[in-house]
Amino acid sequence: MAELKMGTTYDPKSFEEKIYEKWEETKAFEANVNKEKEPYTIVLPPPNITGQLHMGHALDHTLQDVLIRFKRMQGYEALWLPGTDHASIATEVKVLEHLRNTEGLSKEDLGRDNFLKHAWAWREEYGGRIVRQMKKLGNSCDWSKERFTLDEGCNDAVTEVFLRLYEKGYIYKGYRLNNWCPDCKTTLSDAEVDHEEKSGNFWHIKYFIKDSDEYLEIATTRPETLIGDTAVAVNPNDDRYKHLIGKTCILPIVGRELPIVGDEYVDIELGTGALKVTPAHDPNDFEIGKRHDLEQIIVMNEDATMNKLAGKYEGMDRYECRIALVKDLEEADLLVEIKAHDHNVGTCYRCHTVIEPMLSDQWFVKMEDLAKPANEAVNNGKMKFVPERFDKIYYSWMDNVRDWCISRQLWWGHRIPAYYCDACKQVHVAKEMPDVCTACGHTNFTQDPDVLDTWFSSALWPFSTLGWPEKTPELDYFYPTNVLVTGYDIIFFWVARMLFSGLEQMGEVPFHDTLIHGLVRASDGRKMSKSYGNGIDPLEVIDKYGADALRFMLCTGNSPGNDFRFYMEKVEASRNFANKLWNASRFVMMGLEDKDYTLTGDEKLELSDKWILSRVNAVIEEVTSNLDKYELGIAADKIYGFIWDEYCDWYIELSKKRLYSEDETEKETAQKVLIKVLKDMLKLLHPFMPFITEEIWSHLPGTSSDLITAQWPKVIADNNDQASEKSMRIIMEAIKNVRNVRSEMDVKPSRKAKVIVVANEEISNLFSENANYFTALASASEIGLDSKDNIPEDAVAVVTEGAELFLPLADLVDFSKEVERLEKEKKKLESEVERVVKKLSNEGFVKKAPEKLINAEKEKQVKYQEMLDSVNERIEAMKAKM
Numbered sequence: 001m002a003e004l005k006m007g008t009t010y011d012p013k014s015f016e017e018k019i020y021e022k023w024e025e026t027k028a029f030e031a032n033v034n035k036e037k038e039p040y041t042i043v044l045p046p047p048n049i050t051g052q053l054h055m056g057h058a059l060d061h062t063l064q065d066v067l068i069r070f071k072r073m074q075g076y077e078a079l080w081l082p083g084t085d086h087a088s089i090a091t092e093v094k095v096l097e098h099l100r101n102t103e104g105l106s107k108e109d110l111g112r113d114n115f116l117k118h119a120w121a122w123r124e125e126y127g128g129r130i131v132r133q134m135k136k137l138g139n140s141c142d143w144s145k146e147r148f149t150l151d152e153g154c155n156d157a158v159t160e161v162f163l164r165l166y167e168k169g170y171i172y173k174g175y176r177l178n179n180w181c182p183d184c185k186t187t188l189s190d191a192e193v194d195h196e197e198k199s200g201n202f203w204h205i206k207y208f209i210k211d212s213d214e215y216l217e218i219a220t221t222r223p224e225t226l227i228g229d230t231a232v233a234v235n236p237n238d239d240r241y242k243h244l245i246g247k248t249c250i251l252p253i254v255g256r257e258l259p260i261v262g263d264e265y266v267d268i269e270l271g272t273g274a275l276k277v278t279p280a281h282d283p284n285d286f287e288i289g290k291r292h293d294l295e296q297i298i299v300m301n302e303d304a305t306m307n308k309l310a311g312k313y314e315g316m317d318r319y320e321c322r323i324a325l326v327k328d329l330e331e332a333d334l335l336v337e338i339k340a341h342d343h344n345v346g347t348c349y350r351c352h353t354v355i356e357p358m359l360s361d362q363w364f365v366k367m368e369d370l371a372k373p374a375n376e377a378v379n380n381g382k383m384k385f386v387p388e389r390f391d392k393i394y395y396s397w398m399d400n401v402r403d404w405c406i407s408r409q410l411w412w413g414h415r416i417p418a419y420y421c422d423a424c425k426q427v428h429v430a431k432e433m434p435d436v437c438t439a440c441g442h443t444n445f446t447q448d449p450d451v452l453d454t455w456f457s458s459a460l461w462p463f464s465t466l467g468w469p470e471k472t473p474e475l476d477y478f479y480p481t482n483v484l485v486t487g488y489d490i491i492f493f494w495v496a497r498m499l500f501s502g503l504e505q506m507g508e509v510p511f512h513d514t515l516i517h518g519l520v521r522a523s524d525g526r527k528m529s530k531s532y533g534n535g536i537d538p539l540e541v542i543d544k545y546g547a548d549a550l551r552f553m554l555c556t557g558n559s560p561g562n563d564f565r566f567y568m569e570k571v572e573a574s575r576n577f578a579n580k581l582w583n584a585s586r587f588v589m590m591g592l593e594d595k596d597y598t599l600t601g602d603e604k605l606e607l608s609d610k611w612i613l614s615r616v617n618a619v620i621e622e623v624t625s626n627l628d629k630y631e632l633g634i635a636a637d638k639i640y641g642f643i644w645d646e647y648c649d650w651y652i653e654l655s656k657k658r659l660y661s662e663d664e665t666e667k668e669t670a671q672k673v674l675i676k677v678l679k680d681m682l683k684l685l686h687p688f689m690p691f692i693t694e695e696i697w698s699h700l701p702g703t704s705s706d707l708i709t710a711q712w713p714k715v716i717a718d719n720n721d722q723a724s725e726k727s728m729r730i731i732m733e734a735i736k737n738v739r740n741v742r743s744e745m746d747v748k749p750s751r752k753a754k755v756i757v758v759a760n761e762e763i764s765n766l767f768s769e770n771a772n773y774f775t776a777l778a779s780a781s782e783i784g785l786d787s788k789d790n791i792p793e794d795a796v797a798v799v800t801e802g803a804e805l806f807l808p809l810a811d812l813v814d815f816s817k818e819v820e821r822l823e824k825e826k827k828k829l830e831s832e833v834e835r836v837v838k839k840l841s842n843e844g845f846v847k848k849a850p851e852k853l854i855n856a857e858k859e860k861q862v863k864y865q866e867m868l869d870s871v872n873e874r875i876e877a878m879k880a881k882m
Contacts, residue, residue, distance in 0.1 A: 012546025236262035413451030759803035
C-alpha cells in the first residue's frame with residue numbers, strides 16, 4: 001500500500017506559499033506567442049503603487065484569475081498581463097506627506113528634479129507591496145511581462161498618442177472653467193468629481209436696481225462668490241423682470257454696477273427667477289458669460305482662500321469668507337432670509353475636498369468625434385457589456401460627454417510634450433525639445449510644467465503594455481484582448497476611454513467583453529471605507545482562513561453587476577467546504593496501492609457508479625457553459641453542491657462497503673470511479689480554489705504534471721446515463737424520506753428497522769436490487785416487498801416517488817425505554833407549569849410587573865401545558881403497545 005503523505009488536517013498555511021513558489025519556478029503563468037494555440041488575454045486593471053490590497057481588489061482579481069485559469073486549462077495561450085499605475089495625485093500626496101513628516105520639506109523646497117527622485121524612490125520601496133499581496137491571493141499573472149504606467153515603453157506610447165491626437169486636432173489648449181481641487185491643487189476631469197449630498201442653505205440677497213428702491217432678490221448657495229459677480233440674468237420671457245433687461249443693479253457690499261441681461265437659461269419657475277452670474281466660478285455662469293461677453297473675475301487662490309480682488313476678505317478661507325460676508329449682508333440689511341437646502345456638492349474623488357470651479361489654461365481632448373465610433377462599437381456588439389444593462393449607463397455618459405481636461409498641475413506623471421519658445425511663446429508639440437522655434441528662430445524653450453491625467457495613460461493599457469507603438473509579435477498575437485473585468489464605478493473613468501483609444505490607435509476594440517461586477521459591501525449593506533471604519537483586510541482573512549476560502553466566498557452567490565455583502569460566516573463556510581474536500585480526498589486515497597487507477601471501460605459498474613459518472617458529466621458541461629457566459633457564481637454553487645452533496649455525502653458513503661470488501665475487483669472498481677470523479681472535481685474547482693486543489697492533485701496517483709496546466713475535463717458521451725440518474729434519484733429521495741421520518745421520531749441511526757416496499761414491479765425491483773444502499777444510508781435491516789394489505793397496523797408510512805415505504809413501529813421504538821424517556825420529559829414540563837402558575841398566582845408580581853411580561857408568562861403556561869398534554873398522550877399510547 002502506498003504511503004499517504006497528505007496532511008491529516010487541512011492547513012492552508014502549510015502549502016499555499018510553497019505551491020505559488022513552484023508555479024513561478026515552473027513558469028506556469030507565462031504566455032508567449034504560439035501560433036499553434038488560440039490566444040486568450042486579460043489585462044489587469046493596474047492598482048495604484050500607493051495602494052494596498054482591499055476587498056474590491058480581491059473580488060476583481062479573483063474573478064479574473066478564475067477566467068484565466070479556466071482558459072489556460074482549456075488549452076488557450078492564456079495571458080493575464082499585470083501592472084501597476086503611477087497614480088499621479090495619490091502618489092504625489094503620499095510622497096509630500098512623507099517629506100513633510102520626515103524632513104519638513106515641501107515641493108518648492110526640493111524643486112522638480114529632486115522631488116521626482118524622491119517619488120521614484122517611493123515607488124521602488126512601496127510599488128512592489130501590492131504585487132506581493134496579489135501573489136498571496138493566488139493571482140496567476142505573467143509577472144515576466146509586468147508593466148508600470150511610467151515605464152519607458154508606456155511613456156513612449158503616451159507621447160505618441162498625444163502627438164497623433166494633437167496633429168489631428170483632437171488635443172488643444174484652452175482657457176476654460178475647470179474643476180479644481182484646492183487640496184490636491186490640480187484640475188480634475190468631470191469623471192473625477194464625486195457628488196455627495198450635503199446640508200447647506202440658500203441665502204436670499206437684495207441686489208438693488210441702480211438709482212431705485214426696487215431690488216432683485218437673488219438666492220445663492222455660495223455667497224462668497226458674490227464678489228466675482230459680473231451680471232444678473234433673468235429670463236427674457238419673465239414678465240416680472242423683462243423690463244429690467246439693459247438696466248444695471250448694484251453688487252451688494254462691493255458696490256460695483258452689474259448689467260442685467262436676458263438669458264433663456266434662467267428657469268422662471270426655479271428660485272426667485274433672477275440669477276447672479278459669476279463666470280469665473282460657476283460652469284453655467286461661464287457659458288452665460290460667453291454669450292454676453294461678460295468680464296471674468298477670479299476671487300480665489302488655488303488653495304480656495306480669497307485673493308486680493310476680494311478686498312477686506314483677502315486671505316480668508318472660502319468658508320470663513322462666507323461667514324464674514326453673510327454677517328456684513330445682515331448688518332447692511334441686504335439679507336432677506338436663509339433657507340435650509342440639501343444639495344449635491346462636487347468633491348474630489350481622491351481626497352473628498354469640495355471642488356471649486358476655476359478658470360485656467362488647460363489641455364483638452366475633443367470628445368465628440370472620438371465618442372462616435374466608441375458608441376457604435378457597443379451598439380453593433382463588437383464590445384459587449386455583461387450584464388447588458390450597463391449599455392445604458394455607458395451611453396448616458398458618452399452621449400453627453402464633454403471635452404476631457406487632461407492636464408494636471410502635478411510633477412509626478414507623464415510630462416506634457418509641449419514646449420514654449422521663450423521669445424515668442426509659440427507652442428511646439430514634439431517628442432523632444434526642438435532646436436529652433438519655427439516662428440521666430442529662437443533656440444531656448446521651456447517645457448509645459450503640467451503632467452497628463454493618470455487616466456490618459458491607463459486608456460492605452462490594453463495595447464501599450466503589448467509594445468505599441470512598436471509592431472511587436474505580442475501586440476499582433478494578443479490584441480485585441482478578450483475580456484475586461486472591472487467595477488461599474490469606473491465605466492466612465494476607464495472603460496470608455498480605453499474603448500475610444502483602442503479604436504483610434506489600433507482600429508479595433510481593446511476587448512470584446514466587459515464583465516462588470518458590483519461592490520463588496522459590509523454586512524450591513526454600507527460601502528466599505530476607511531471613514532466608516534468597516535473595511536476588512538483580505539490579507540488578514542487569508543492569514544486566518546487561507547486564500548482559497550476567501551476566493552470561493554467572493555465567487556459564491558456573486559452575479560455580474562450586482563453588489564453583495566461580505567459575511568465572515570460565509571468565509572468560514574468556504575473554509576469548512578475546503579476542509580470537507582480535504583478529508584474526503586484523504587479518505588479516498590488512504591487505501592490506494594502504488595498502481596494505475598484509470599478506468600478502462602471493462603469494469604463492472606453498479607448503479608451508483610453509473611450515476612456519479614453521469615452526474616459529473618452533467619456538471620462538467622454545465623460549469624463550462626456557466627464560465628463561458630461569465631456566470632461564475634452559478635458555476636461555483638454547482639461545483640459546491642456536487643462535491644459536498646453528491647460526491648461526499650452520497651457516493652463516498654455508498655462506496656464504503658466495497659472499499660472494505662474482500663473482493664479486490666469490486667474494491668478497485670469503486671476506487672477507480674472515486675479517483676476519476678475526484679480528478680474531474682479538482683479540475684472544475686481549481687480556478688476558484690487553486691491552492692487546495694493543486695495540493696490534493698499532487699498526492700493523487702497518475703498526476704505527474706501540475707493541475708494548473710492539466711486539461712480541462714471533457715464530457716465523456718459513453719458515461720451519459722439518464723436512466724441511472726433517474727433510478728438513483730428515486731432511491732436517494734426514498735432514503736432521504738426514511739431518514740427524515742426517523743429523525744422526526746428521534747430514532748438513533750444505530751437502531752435498524754425493516755423497510756417494507758409497496759410499489760409497482762419496476763420500483764420494487766429497483767429497491768430490491770439496491771437494498772444495500774438502504775442498509776448503508778437509511779439504517780435498514782432489510783428490504784421487504786409486500787402488498788398494502790399485509791402491512792402491520794402500527795407501521796409508519798413514508799411516501800416517496802413511485803412507492804410507499806412502511807417501517808414497523810416496533811423496529812423503531814423500544815417502548816419501555818421510550819416510556820422511561822417520556823416520563824422524564826413529563827417531570828420537566830410539570831415543573832415548568834408549576835413554576836409559571838405560582839408566578840401568576842403571586843399578587844405582588846401581577847400588580848408590579850408590566851403587562852407585556854405578564855402576557856409572556858401566560859403564553860409560557862399555555863405552551864408548557866400543551867406540551868405536557870402531548871407527552872401524556874404519547875405515554876398512554878406507548879403503554880398500550882407494551
